[in-house]
Amino acid sequence: MDTGLILYTAAFGLILIGSAGIVLSTHLVRTIFGIALLEAGANLLLLLATYRDGSSAPIIVDGRVPAAMADPVPQALVLTAIVIGVGILALALSLALRVQRAYGTLDLREVRQRLEQDIADDAGIDLPSSSDAPQALLTRKGSQA
Amino acid sequence: MRRLSSALFLLGLGLLIAAIFQTMEFGSVTPIAGQAINAVAAEQVGAANFVTSVVLAYRGFDTLLELTILFTAATAGGLVLGKPGTGAPRDPDSGFILRAGADLFFPLLLVVGLYIILHGHLTPGGGFQGGVILASAFFIPILARPGTTMDHRWVSMIEGLAGAGFILIGLLAMLGGKEFLTPLLDKGELGALLSAGSLPLLYIAVGLKVGAELAGLLARLSETEAID
Amino acid sequence: MELLVLVIVVVMLCSAVAVLLLKDFLAAMAAFSVVSLGLSVLFVILRAPDVAMTEAAIGAGLSSLLFALALRRLGLWRIKGQT
Numbered sequence: 001m002d003t004g005l006i007l008y009t010a011a012f013g014l015i016l017i018g019s020a021g022i023v024l025s026t027h028l029v030r031t032i033f034g035i036a037l038l039e040a041g042a043n044l045l046l047l048l049a050t051y052r053d054g055s056s057a058p059i060i061v062d063g064r065v066p067a068a069m070a071d072p073v074p075q076a077l078v079l080t081a082i083v084i085g086v087g088i089l090a091l092a093l094s095l096a097l098r099v100q101r102a103y104g105t106l107d108l109r110e111v112r113q114r115l116e117q118d119i120a121d122d123a124g125i126d127l128p129s130s131s132d133a134p135q136a137l138l139t140r141k142g143s144q145a
Numbered sequence: 146m147r148r149l150s151s152a153l154f155l156l157g158l159g160l161l162i163a164a165i166f167q168t169m170e171f172g173s174v175t176p177i178a179g180q181a182i183n184a185v186a187a188e189q190v191g192a193a194n195f196v197t198s199v200v201l202a203y204r205g206f207d208t209l210l211e212l213t214i215l216f217t218a219a220t221a222g223g224l225v226l227g228k229p230g231t232g233a234p235r236d237p238d239s240g241f242i243l244r245a246g247a248d249l250f251f252p253l254l255l256v257v258g259l260y261i262i263l264h265g266h267l268t269p270g271g272g273f274q275g276g277v278i279l280a281s282a283f284f285i286p287i288l289a290r291p292g293t294t295m296d297h298r299w300v301s302m303i304e305g306l307a308g309a310g311f312i313l314i315g316l317l318a319m320l321g322g323k324e325f326l327t328p329l330l331d332k333g334e335l336g337a338l339l340s341a342g343s344l345p346l347l348y349i350a351v352g353l354k355v356g357a358e359l360a361g362l363l364a365r366l367s368e369t370e371a372i373d
Numbered sequence: 374m375e376l377l378v379l380v381i382v383v384v385m386l387c388s389a390v391a392v393l394l395l396k397d398f399l400a401a402m403a404a405f406s407v408v409s410l411g412l413s414v415l416f417v418i419l420r421a422p423d424v425a426m427t428e429a430a431i432g433a434g435l436s437s438l439l440f441a442l443a444l445r446r447l448g449l450w451r452i453k454g455q456t
Contacts, residue, residue, distance in 0.1 A: 002171075002375070003171075003172075003374065003375055003378050004171025004172055005171075006375070006378050006379055006382050007171070007378065007382070007415070007419075008166050008169070008171065009382065010382040010385060010386065010415070012159075012162055012163070012166060013386045013389070014385075014386070014389055014408075015162060016155065016158065016159055016162070017386070017389045017390060017392075017393065018389075019155060019158055020155055020393065021392070021393045023151045023154060023155060024148070024151050024155075025393070029398060029443075029444070029447070029449070030393060030401075033392050033393065033401060033405060034393070036405065036436065037389055037392065037405070037408065040408060040409065040412055040432070043412075043424075043428075044412060044415065044416075047416065047419055047421055047424065048171070048419065049169065049174070050174050050176045050179065051171065051172060051174070051419055051420070052172060052173070052174060052175075052176075053172040053173070055420055056420060057269075057420045057421070057422050058183060058194075058195040058196060059193060059194050059195065059196075059268070059269065059422070060187065060193040060194075060195075060335065060336070061193070062336070063335070063336060065187070069183045069195070070179075070419075070420040070421065071176040071178075071179030071180075071183075072179060072182060072183065072186075072195040072196045072198075072199045073176070073178055073179050073182065073199055073204075074179075075196050075199075075421045075423055075424050076196050076199040076200045076204060076207075077207075078421070078424050079196070079200065079273060079423060079424055079427050080200075080207065080208065080211040080273075082424070082427050082428055082431055082432070083211065083215060083273050083355070083427070083431065084211060084214050084215065084218075085431075086359075086431050086435055086436055086439070087214060087215045087218035087219060088218060089436060089439055089440075090218060090219065090222045090362050090366070090439055091218045091221055091222045091225070093222075093366070093439060093440070093443035094221075094222040094223075094225040094226050094366070095225055096443065096447065097225075097226065097369065097443065097446060097447060098225055098226075100447055100448075106447070194423070196423045269422035269423045269425075269426055270423070270426060271423065273427055274423075274426050274427050274430050277427075277430045277431055277434065277435055278430060280435070281434060281435065281438070284438075359435065363438065363439070363442065366439070366442045366443065366446065367442055369446055370446075371445065371446050371448060
């Protein structure tokens with residue numbers, strides 16, 4: 001199998017694993033890990049899209065200009081995207097600290113339940129019930145992801 | 146029920162991405178804008194590193210907006226964390242090896258970071274990479290001795306002045322009738338340290354801003370009290 | 374060359390799965406920095422040295438530091454012998 005297929009599988013796999021982490025996790029810190037993996041996969045995909053076989057890095061060293069050079073525009077975009085990613089990560093972790101301080105737990109099911117309870121209490125109405133209510137999830141005690 | 150819908154969503158996402166990948170080819174793309182930039186960047190901008198010329202000259206406005214995003218994220222993070230309460234229990238000082246190592250690492254990381262920032266237009270590197278190294282240089286002493294605090298006023302002042310310097314250099318180009326962030330000063334000789342006009346100055350501003358921001362953010366995160 | 378890329382990609386994907394499945398959060402953070410390092414080697418193979426340096430400095434360096442600090446403040450990681 002050629003290099004292109006392997007690298008596309010890598011980008012595809014990272015995006016899928018990151019999305020699975022965000023959607024299927026019950027702990028807030030694992031969701032943040034999923035976001036970071038998704039960003040890594042997206043950056044790899046952006047750089048793969050304009051790769052040319054036999055090209056060299058877009059830098060002139062010692063006055064020798066290479067014949068075919070790689071495209072510098074997506075490299076500049078990915079550079080800024082990686083730095084923005086770490087800024088977002090810092091903000092997400094600060095928010096997770098606040099959630100822990102406010103609710104005492106980082107389990108997303110409990111946080112969701114307490115949030116709905118708080119909103120219902122402030123509005124002065126009873127908690128709306130449905131077949132998909134968090135009560136049912138908590139009493140079932142499924143496995144931890 | 147929620148697990149089933151999540152699994153279906155992931156399956157759909159996987160099929161969608163696979164369908165996109167079928168049409169993308171690998172290794173034989175001819176980039177139009179990239180080839181045009183590669184052909185003229187050496188004479189127009191004068192930087193040996195073409196990625197630097199794209200980041201600062203051809204797409205300089207994107208870099209300014211990216212600095213804004215980083216500033217917003219760091220400020221919001223500091224705002225969310227809040228001020229630490231006094232008298233909170235602190236971690237004890239680290240052992241001798243870590244303290245001595247941190248004292249030795251500080252000048253080394255400072256020199257490496259400044260080298261990478263200053264040679265950003267000649268070799269791979271630049272403001273962002275060097276700024277991250279500078280931030281870790283200023284944070285490692287706090288890791289070794291957790292009681293020391295960082296003076297946040299100096300950090301904010303350096304960050305603000307560096308950001309204002311970036312915008313000022315961009316505005317100076319408008320005084321001459323050109324557009325915002327056009328490279329000024331003469332191009333010099335390709336491959337020399339003093340080449341590519343105002344690009345090294347812009348990268349110094351970027352490096353100082355990113356370094357100060359990330360160091361301040363790490364210090365804030367390290368100062369919040371632990372939740373027990 | 375193909376073998377090298379194949380080995381790096383396999384290690385990277387296995388570490389990515391390990392990030393989501395490990396119970397200990399510190400180990401998950403270590404697996405995430407393995408993913409970052411593999412990614413920066415792939416960036417060098419794709420002829421992008423600037424991006425590789427940024428990913429190595431930020432992904433394997435600053436990102437892991439941020440995670441470790443946050444895990445310590447969240448109480449998900451304690452040093453042994455300390456209450």
